[in-house]
Amino acid sequence: MRCRHNSRWCAKKARMTRDDLFNINAGIVKGLCAAIAKYCPNALVNMISNPVNSTVPIAAEVFKKEGTYDEKKLFGVTTLDVVRAKTFYAGKAKVNVADVNVPVVGGHAGITILPLFSQATPKANLPEDEIKALTKRTQDGGTEVVEAKAGKGSATLSMAYAGALFADACLKGLNGVPDVVECSFVQSTVTELPFFASKVRLGKNGVEEVLGLGPLSDYEKEGLEKLKPELKASIVKGINFANQS
Numbered sequence: 449m450r451c452r453h454n455s456r457w458c459a460k461k462a463r464m465t466r467d468d469l470f471n472i473n474a475g476i477v478k479g480l481c482a483a484i485a486k487y488c489p490n491a492l493v494n495m496i497s498n499p500v501n502s503t504v505p506i507a508a509e510v511f512k513k514e515g516t517y518d519e520k521k522l523f524g525v526t527t528l529d530v531v532r533a534k535t536f537y538a539g540k541a542k543v544n545v546a547d548v549n550v551p552v553v554g555g556h557a558g559i560t561i562l563p564l565f566s567q568a569t570p571k572a573n574l575p576e577d578e579i580k581a582l583t584k585r586t587q588d589g590g591t592e593v594v595e596a597k598a599g600k601g602s603a604t605l606s607m608a609y610a611g612a613l614f615a616d617a618c619l620k621g622l623n624g625v626p627d628v629v630e631c632s633f634v635q636s637t638v639t640e641l642p643f644f645a646s647k648v649r650l651g652k653n654g655v656e657e658v659l660g661l662g663p664l665s666d667y668e669k670e671g672l673e674k675l676k677p678e679l680k681a682s683i684v685k686g687i688n689f690a691n692q693s
C-alpha cells in the first residue's frame with residue numbers, strides 16, 4: 449500500500465481566500481489525480497492543496513471517471529486546524545498541549561472550520577466569549593500566517609507538521625494499529641453534505657469508520673448550520689469543474 453501526499457502548488461497571498469486558489473490549483477489537482485488513477489490506483493490520497501473543500505470533490509470525480517474511486521482512500525487534510533485548535537485551547541486553559549484533544553469538523557476554510565471546544569479535553573470550562581475568540585482564531589489561523597509572512601507564502605512548516613501527523617496516522621491504520629482516530633474531510637453521511645470533516649477511524653483499508661459529531665453546544669449548532677451553504681457551494685464548484693472541463 450502507498451500513501452500519496454499532495455502538498456504542492458499555489459498558496460494564497462495576503463488578502464486572498466483559499467477559494468481564490470481554485471482557478472490555478474483545480475486544474476493541477478485534476479491532472480495529478482488522473483496520474484494517480486493510472487499509476488497508483490490503490491494509494492491512499494491525502495489532499496492538502498487548497499481549496500481542500502473543492503480539491504477533494506475534484507479528486508473524487510476524477511477517480512470515478514477513471515473507475516478507481518474508493519471513498520475509503522481519499523482524505524482532505526484538516527489536521528492543521530486541529531493542531532491550531534489544540535494549541536490555542538492549551539494556551540487559554542493553561543494545560544499541556546500534548547494532553548489536549550479538540551475535534552474540528554466541517555471543512556478547511558474560514559467559517560467552514562468548526563472546532564468543537566465543548567468536547568475539548570481536559571475540560572476547562574472557558575467562558576463563552578473566550579470560546580468564540582478561540583473559534584475565530586482557529587478559523588483565521590491560516591490567514592494570520594499568510595499575513596504575517598507578507599507575500600512570502602502560507603503556513604509551510606506547520607503544514608508539514610500537520611501533514612506528517614496525518615500521514616503517520618494513515619500508515620498506523622494501514623499497519624493494523626487499533627483505534628487510530630483523526631479528523632479529516634472525507635465522503636460522509638454525518639450531515640446532508642457529501643463531504644464533511646469529522647473524526648475518522650483509520651484502518652487497513654483507509655477509512656474504517658466515519659464517526660458522528662457527538663453532542664454540540666448551541667454555539668456549535670449555530671456554526672454548523674452557518675457553514676453548510678459555503679461548504680456545499682465549494683463542493684459543488686469542485687464537482688462541476690471536474691465534470692465540465
Ligand SMILES: NC(=O)c1ccc[n+]([C@@H]2O[C@H](COP(=O)([O-])OP(=O)(O)OC[C@H]3O[C@@H](n4cnc5c(N)ncnc54)[C@H](O)[C@@H]3O)[C@@H](O)[C@H]2O)c1
Pocket residue numbers: 455456457458459460469473476495496497498499500525526527528529556601602603604607610
Ligand atoms: N491543508 C492545509 O492545512 C494547508 C496548509 C498550508 C498550505 N496548504 C496548501 O498547500 C499548497 C502549497 O502551499 P505552500 O505554502 O507550500 O506553497 P509554495 O508556493 O511555498 O510552494 C508551492 C510549490 O509548488 C510548486 N509548483 C507550482 N506550480 C506547480 C505546477 N504546476 N506543477 C508542479 N509544481 C508546481 C512551486 O514551485 C513550489 O515549490 C497550497 O495549495 C496551500 O494553500 C494547505
Ligand SMILES: O=C(O)C[C@H](O)C(=O)O
Pocket residue numbers: 459460465466498528589590591593594602603
Ligand atoms: O490559509 C492558507 O491559505 C493555508 C492553509 O490552508 C492554512 O490553513 O494555513
